């Protein structure tokens with residue numbers, strides 16, 4: 323495996339800890355080797371030491387202290403190759419290094435190229451993989467695959483261009499567009515919940531569901547990623563990819579089989595059924611805001627415009643909320659409220675399905691009523707699980723009705739937290755299973771929906787961006803968005 327962008331944050335914080343875990347669980351072959359490739363000057367030894375430190379510190383390395391013998395065995399499989407992304411000569415050197423390692427380790431020569439670089443380097447790397455004969459289009463033995471990190475393009479045209487370049491050099495079944503949300507156990511469980519249980523699927527439609535809320539809240543700010551984030555914003559960073567996947571999995575029709583293409587066909591149909599939000603409507607109907615200084619967990623945090631590499635007059639959104647509609651028979655009239663933001667009170671991603679109101683008869687009359695309608699909540703993270711809220715009679719002579727939750731938690735039921743998403747996705751890419759990766763038409767359909775929203779927002783003529791204090795649930799306009807329809811955000 324070659325990791326391009328070896329000096330980056332992603333490699334240190336997510337990829338290598340995940341690969342190390344896979345090694346510890348005996349998922350990697352003896353002949354495995356990982357080459358980090360980037361422009362910085364390093365030796366194999368210094369690269370290994372850097373990784374060792376970050377793996378030790380990584381929250382994603384669930385086993386606490388590293389077992390020294392496992393680390394030593396793993397570290398001997400890590401190498402470093404310095405090179406530029408646009409230099410055919412450097413790629414020729416990389417190719418030679420791979421060749422030598424294959425011979426030395428008697429390895430079959432399969433190779434996964436992981437693009438963990440800034441997106442501006444993607445096209446150069448793909449072209450140079452081609453020039454150095456590392457792409458091996460159409461060959462399956464030994465195989466060559468490419469994993470491309472998000473963001474996949476910055477708008478529809480750039481996504482199309484990147485797809486075109488990638489497909490000139492690789493076959494579609496060699497290309498793995500990664501979105502780590504799809505590797506989360508709870509996200510994979512959405513399909514199981516819907517299609518492996520008969521009680522849910524019958525009521526999973528407009529006749530029974532009033533509305534759906536999808537919230538991806540983070541308490542962290544942009545940290546040291548201001549340079550990237552300011553060109554991206556919440557719409558590109560979270561909505562076009564992570565939130566769209568969640569929406570597709572909740573709204574899709576049952577696929578005919580569980581093959582990667584059958585599932586992705588259904589997801590694309592949802593994206594194509596999304597009611598377009600034309601630029602003019604986006605300017606009014608989409609709530610965008612930026613966090614200002616505020617308090618989270620008793621600590622005062624600076625505002626977005628004070629973050630490293632963020633211009634002090636930035637108009638990039640760190641929060642977005644809007645209403646989507648899936649215009650098909652199943653979902654007609656059901657609003658999907660989507661919301662994501664940084665520096666909200668806590669880290670929490672969840673999907674809540676709000677069922678229809680209870681008829682205003684029997685128990686749902688004053689003084690007991692109005693009773694809260696049933697809500698099914700899929701907690702994507704943290705405290706992964708599913709909860710169903712329903713009404714029950716509190717014990718005693720009076721007819722007191724209280725809402726209660728039936729709750730399933732991954733940790734309690736399975737005795738451990740779900741594994742890290744990257745472990746699952748790296749393993750899937752290694753065995754060639756593309757189910758949890760985004761197909762080219764899927765990525766383009768998501769952009770076709772989100773790009774006009776971004777365009778509309780860019781014409782925003784307001785004197786300044788809406789602000790919300792760090793530690794709040796966003797601006798009041800986001801509450802008004804949902805209250806206009808008589809609803810409330812579940813998390814508030």
Ligand code: BG6
Nearest residue numbers: 472502503540559560564671703
């Ligand atoms: C990344 C975004 O894709 O997802 C980040 O670029 C965001 O800005 C992160 O913080 C959230 O992922 P998770 O798994 O922590 O919810």
